[in-house]
Amino acid sequence: MNLVVIGATGRTGSEIVAEASGRGHDVVGVATSADTVEDVRVYPDDELPRLLEDADAAIDFTVPAATREHVERVVEAGVPYVVGTTGFGEAGLDALRGASKSIPVLKASNFARGVQALLRLVEAGVEALPEYDIELTETHHSGKRDAPSGTANTILDVVDSAARSKLDRTHGREGEHKREKSEVGVHVRRAGTVRGEHELLLAGNDEVLTLTHRAESRRVFAAGAVDAAEWLADADAGWYAFGDVL
Numbered sequence: 001m002n003l004v005v006i007g008a009t010g011r012t013g014s015e016i017v018a019e020a021s022g023r024g025h026d027v028v029g030v031a032t033s034a035d036t037v038e039d040v041r042v043y044p045d046d047e048l049p050r051l052l053e054d055a056d057a058a059i060d061f062t063v064p065a066a067t068r069e070h071v072e073r074v075v076e077a078g079v080p081y082v083v084g085t086t087g088f089g090e091a092g093l094d095a096l097r098g099a100s101k102s103i104p105v106l107k108a109s110n111f112a113r114g115v116q117a118l119l120r121l122v123e124a125g126v127e128a129l130p131e132y133d134i135e136l137t138e139t140h141h142s143g144k145r146d147a148p149s150g151t152a153n154t155i156l157d158v159v160d161s162a163a164r165s166k167l168d169r170t171h172g173r174e175g176e177h178k179r180e181k182s183e184v185g186v187h188v189r190r191a192g193t194v195r196g197e198h199e200l201l202l203a204g205n206d207e208v209l210t211l212t213h214r215a216e217s218r219r220v221f222a223a224g225a226v227d228a229a230e231w232l233a234d235a236d237a238g239w240y241a242f243g244d245v246l
């Protein structure tokens with residue numbers, strides 16, 4: 001396949017370039033400035049329209065503002081679009097959903113296959129323990145821009161759908177704060193080079209169940225993103241999730 005990796009010089013984009021090249025795909029990169037990654041040419045983002053002309057798919061791991069600019073170019077080129085970027089507001093999500101009327105769009109907050117399994121375990125745990133208190137903690141490297149993580153928000157959406165009553169997301173606690181039954185605590189840690197860890201704690205009287213996923217390297221995200229691009233290249237226009245690929 002001809003792949004365009006947008007964000008190719010980034011922590012994750014550079015792993016995606018390595019993974020795609022390693023699989024034998026023809027890869028070009030786009031980033032804020034020209035560079036070379038794993039012997040792959042990286043072009044500044046104003047070159048994106050030309051690079052999309054022969055692309056079979058584009059993969060975007062940048063920042064929400066950049067992805068919003070890219071999506072119009074990708075739609076014009078009619079190229080399947082894999083989006084890993086997180087931290088969108090409603091307008092950004094609407095732009096991506098709008099694009100899916102014309103091209104196949106696959107957006108996932110986490111391309112690790114283990115997180116797909118975690119989401120299924122979260123649903124089962126919440127359904128089995130409806131009265132238990134739920135607290136979510138996510139930990140990422142000190143360079144992460146958005147909080148909570150996109151994965152944390154995805155986990156909370158699964159909790160919402162599995163819970164018997166609406167839960168209020170309580171981001172941190174300080175001062176006098178007695179826990180309400182309707183709370184789901186959300187806690188964010190930023191430190192070092194942590195690749196991505198998510199822990200859901202369900203606590204009842206005299207017992208605790210914790211469900212944890214930890215990414216040991218960004219290669220796990222890269223493998224999933226390239227799997228998604230290979231799958232999406234033959235898809236019809238529409239809105240897809242990483243679970244559709246597995």
Ligand SMILES: NC(=O)C1=CN([C@@H]2O[C@H](COP(=O)(O)OP(=O)(O)OC[C@H]3O[C@@H](n4cnc5c(N)ncnc54)[C@H](O)[C@@H]3O)[C@@H](O)[C@H]2O)C=CC1
Nearest residue numbers: 007009010011012031032045062066084085086109110111
């Ligand atoms: N869905 C998933 O599995 C994962 C998602 N992510 C998300 O991916 C995004 C990027 O994360 P990192 O790789 O740590 O970021 P980073 O800061 O290391 O890299 C960002 C990349 O985007 C590029 N970029 C920024 N503005 C651009 C523009 N206007 N045009 C073209 N390129 C532009 C930069 O040049 C750089 O290559 C974040 O939103 C993060 O949450 C990260 C890992 C896994």
Ligand SMILES: O=C(O)C1=N[C@H](C(=O)O)C[C@H](O)C1
Nearest residue numbers: 086109110144149150151196
């Ligand atoms: O920024 C990161 O690094 C990651 N971001 C994604 C998120 O926001 O959930 C996925 C992964 O946890 C790594």
